Amino acid sequence: MKKIILFSLVTSLLFTSDLFSQSGRIKLKKKNKTEKKTETKAPKKSKTPKYSDFVKKSTKTDDGLFKVHENKDKFLYEIPNSYLGKEMLLVTRIKEIPANLGGGYVNAGSKINTQVIVWEKYKNKILLKVKSYNAIAEDNLPIYKSVKANNLEPVIYAFDVKSQNIDSTAVLVDVTKFFSTDVKAISGLPSYYRKNYKVRRLDASRSFISSIKSYPKNIEVIQDFTFDADAPPSNRNTNTISMRINQSMILLPEEPMMSRVYDKRVGYFTIGNVDYSSEALKADSKRYIRRWRLEPKDEAAYNRGELVEPIKPIVYYLDPATPEKLRKYIKQGVDDWQKVFETAGFKNAIMAKMPPTKEEDPEFSMEDIRYSSIRYVASTTRNATGPSVSDPRSGEILESDIIWYHNHLRSYRNRYLLETGAANPSARTLDTPDEEIGDMMRMVIAHEVGHALGLPHNMAASYAYPTDSLRSGDFTQKNGIAATIMDYARYNYVAQPGDKNIRFIRQLGPYDHYAINWGYRKIPNVTSPEQEVKTLDKWIEEKGNDPIYRFGGQRFDPSAQTEGIGNDQVKSSTYGVKNLKIVAKNLPNWTSNQTNNYEDLNELYGELLSVWGRYVGHVTGNIGGVYEFNKKPSQQGAIYVPVSKNVQKESLNWLLNNVFKTQNWLLDKNILNKIDETGYTEKLGRYQDRNLATLLNYRTLERMIEAEVIQDDFYPASDMISDLRIGIFSEARSTKNVDLQRRKLQKSFIKRLGSLMSDKAATSTDISSIVRGELTTLKYQLNTASKRAINKISKYHYKDLIVNINNILDPK
Template sequence: MKKNSIYFLTIVLSILIAGCSVFKAPSSKKDESSENAAAKEEEKKGDFTAYDEVITEKAQTDSGLFIIHKVEENYYFELPDTLLEREILLVSRISGLTPNLSFGGAGMKARSQQVIRFQRKDKQILLRHVSYTNVADMEQPIYQSVKNNNFEPVIQSFKIQTIAEDSSTVVIEADDFFTSDIPLISALNDSQRKKFKVKRLDGSRSFVQHMRSYPKNVEVRHVLTYEADAPPADAEAGTLSLEMNQSMIVLPDEPMMPRLADNRVGYFSIEQYDYGMNKQKAFQREYITKWQLVPKDKEAYARGELVEPVKPIVYYLDPATPMEWRPYLKQGIEDWQKAFENAGFKNAIIAKDPPSEEEDPEFSPEDVRYSVIRYITTPIQNAQGPHVHDPRTGEILESDILWYHNVMNLLRNWYLVQTAAANPEARNVEFSEELMGQLIRFVAAHEVGHTLGLPHNWGYQLRLSGRFIAFT
């Protein structure tokens, strides 16, 4: 099969407006510090309910990026002071999908990735939405203007329920946020609401399934139920329920050194206006999206020897993947090893079967620490290769490829139509397992390529009005 036939596969671009490693999106941290000091003074007066009256002995506690408590029916976030103001990536995925909702599948992102921060305001914690459209160096006077002109929307206000004895953490109740109709984490966009005649979100039928805290991320699984006159399935029910997975991942302490985009080399990229650049205009920077590979042995790498990266790119197969296709999907992933060898890395990208419960009890395909090829059973004939990246630098942090079972039908059609005249093997309604396996391997490699930051291999690309115009 010729490579260009695959151009028909849809891709999901995670191109977002972004910032860079040195320059920051506007934050109001400095302004808050005096208010926080005042608030802490208040705390000494015992204005808050005692900690053990809120987080009682019945609490089930999970520690990580921040602490999660489940006390009977309620969930609480215990946020350390050190996490306040930190930029956190929010990735909203639909983990439980209803038929005919959209051109997607379980594991698909409900919207492009967002950045949030928790911020203290007296006795409240605010959840702010952070934009990386406009940035500047915090030390420069112009930063103040960037800040004033990019005021961060307040998504939610949480009342502080209690504080730790040493005032190092604050506790907020989290259920309401995940059972209310909040656009930033909702399952539906405006056009879907219109199409399915959604009247409202029913909080009484929306609930948190579970929350888990890991060292770098917190995962929240919740169900949102909407009243709808024309739901995409089960019309009689007048109801649309979707299961969501919200990943909150703290951005790396040390941002990766970004690489400037060059129109002559095709990469997905991120853009930002950087007002700290001492240019006589609103200067736009563009960085490519890429994984950060660091050689284990830097000296050997410098000598031109093949070395392993400190942290290889690992793709897991979905536990739902049929056994017969697993070897081919894994081959498609590891086919990229050769490309990395040309860049001096061996075993840079590795395919793995889903771990058993004993091997890794925390494994979850939605967990942002794991890149997974999600296996989706809908009639859609496609595959998609999106990724999650650090909006400051373009560093790809994770990726979940969406793999539709029915892509095999598309592959059969293509291969038959394009090669059957000269290829007896293709003159069948059903292909042999080996042949279909090779076609699957080819699409797996294609989608992995997208998640490495590569768009289609156009003849060349021309930037025009901020969009790629393609010529083949």
């Protein structure tokens, strides 16, 4: 019994203990669950990621204008707050291109777009905005608010702020997507290329950011882009355009350079804006010249008239790819401008150098905006260019990359032979002496440097020198063949066989000194562009009556035509054609007879036609031409002066004899039967048609008709067309047969008159009346001529022309 009680007691105790223990265990489990939750709960993450989440030990950082961080294929900009709102220039260039993009005239280094940008913070984003200086106003004037409201700056991209740096002085943004996708605002493939080449899309799988490098004043991004295109410019079977784009972001100067007011009497490239701060009764359109910022180291000495070095000279670095034998000529082409800048008071203002080696400066890069360059481009294009980048706020030129195409010297060799070979024995070869080739290259570079300094073409400068002076050795050695290197006056084609000591190649001239002095000389004691105008006007008016210092470039002005030399187009072209006839006769001996193939003969014959066409065009420009002499009211004389009647009639007679009469010397069978099976008369006919179209052009005839109002001695348009008709149809007044070339020309004449009859603008002027009268007269003349004793084809030809005239006079 005791055992049973004891057992029960023990059992009871155990049960109770277990029960208590279970109860305790339940409580313990609850407690443990609570503790477990506390132990396993993750700490709360900060809403804003840390700087260290993006910039790690493995991150590659390039310090410069902004810090650029690279994590594998991700790029971040660390933008200092102090640069938010600062104006920068974004320049989009083509760094490497497929063959034949843009027809061969777009090259590696070509600028596609330039725009002022600002980085601005908005809430938790950084906005990239494009800022325009087309419309401006002083920010302290009430109208400034209206200018801002009516010229809202477009946002081209919005970036999320990823984080801030440790001391919160800069923000991090990821620029990967911006630079790796097809953002139209910075595209290197403009819309007209996309349309021409039928571009469908950017292929993201074949496009990427090649590199981003940060320099003290700029950041350079290189993008490798591949587009799907149905009609690419080359490698058509790939349906692909691949190109390498360079995006330069440049910090603009904190204090813009003081601008200089543009004056169209002196040639400069310009920037412009509309100023709503003007006190005039309208918004004031203003233009300022583009130029480098040259400031004297010693301003007091400069103001005393001493030659002073600039604080920052203009330095060009030669492309390491430049052939060694050409480097000295390129350098000379730059350094030649040193004497010109001395006229403006600066010594050692401009120079060319070879770039430093990697050992001398491992950070040097031709893409760095701090360095200007002369690029040597491996391209079959025959050209050279002198582009530059300027501050749109002031016109200050910040950087320049002159481009030289490899094949360009071949053009100069060919033209040297064709234009000077008659009078210049050393040009009568395909192997032009190195020193002469070098001199040509030197002058091409000098011309392109002129563009990079802000100077446009000045086609009036070649008209400054008397034609016969170009046959003088003393004159040409001293003065060259035009008053500026900025004209297209490449060679002396006027000099004749037997003329002695002639300079045949262009050089810098007095206009270059004058223009650089006008644009770059620092005027003392002025604080605004407007205060300079009185002095600038004085400099122009001191030279106002001297043709050497005249600037011109209008297409209607025969004294400002491309490729011409001398102040008498008829005389200059007569000399030129006389020389060309000698060259044409000797062309096989100077080419194919030396090389034992006809490639050079074919090429040079085609270019000979072009040279002849240019000489012809200079004379054609006289007819209906109007001289333009830019002046201010303080100067005497008219601005627009039509070419005299005598010069126009002389020019037309020259054209009838040297162009519209069949030029058998250009149809030399000793050349033609070696280079092509057909197309001879077609080629010559194109040049005849071109000049015919210029004479029978609505604008030409309109100027001739209106000359009656401002000129007593004018050449009536009706007389010109009548004289042209009589000359072109001279066979119709005799029993002469009409040769093949003339038959083509006569058809073209009637076709051109038909175009004028259908021109709506011409129907409200005397032009349609004159044309109708001339066609009626010609119809009667051809009808009579077709009955004379002439060959069969001439008869058929006349009858065909009569039908053509009837269709024009009575289209029904």
